[in-house]
Amino acid sequence: MIRDIYYSVDYCVDRLVSDMEKLKLYREKLREMTQEVDEDTRSVQPMTNRGFIETVFGVEKRDEVKVKIPEGIRNKGSGPVKKMMIGEKEMAILKAKKGSRKCGRCGEYVDHNARTCKKKANDSASK
Numbered sequence: 001m002i003r004d005i006y007y008s009v010d011y012c013v014d015r016l017v018s019d020m021e022k023l024k025l026y027r028e029k030l031r032e033m034t035q036e037v038d039e040d041t042r043s044v045q046p047m048t049n050r051g052f053i054e055t056v057f058g059v060e061k062r063d064e065v066k067v068k069i070p071e072g073i074r075n076k077g078s079g080p081v082k083k084m085m086i087g088e089k090e091m092a093i094l095k096a097k098k099g100s101r102k103c104g105r106c107g108e109y110v111d112h113n114a115r116t117c118k119k120k121a122n123d124s125a126s127k
Contacts, residue, residue, distance in 0.1 A: 002056050 009030075016023040047055070054060050086094070095111075104114035112118075 016026055100109045100111055102109050103117050105117035106119045
C-alpha cells in the first residue's frame with residue numbers, strides 16, 4: 001500500500017512537470033492533506049525505521065542471524081598445494097615423454113644445456 005502511494009505521487013509529479021499551474025495546484029492539495037493528517041494523528045507515535053522497513057517490504061527482521069562460515073577459502077595467492085608424490089618409475093616415464101634439447105656446447109641431444117655441460121667444465125679445467 002505504501003509503495004502504491006509513493007508510485008501515485010511520483011507518477012502525478014512526472015505528468016504535471018510540463019504544466020506548472022497544475023503542479024502548483026497539486027502541491028497545494030498535498031499540503032492541505034498533510035495538515036489534515038497532522039491534526040488527526042497528533043497523539044500517534046511516529047513509526048520507527050525498523051517498523052517502516054518491515055511495513056514497506058513486508059519482511060520482519062530476525063533476532064538471530066545464522067550464517068555458516070565458509071571452510072577452506074584462501075584469499076590471496078595459491079598457497080601450499082598438496083601435490084601427489086611421484087615415484088622414480090613415474091618420473092622416468094615423464095622424463096622420457098619430455099623431448100630433449102640439443103646442447104650448444106657438445107652438440108648432443110641430452111638433458112643439459114651449454115651452461116651445465118660437462119664438456120665445458122672439462123674445457124675450462126684444462127685451460
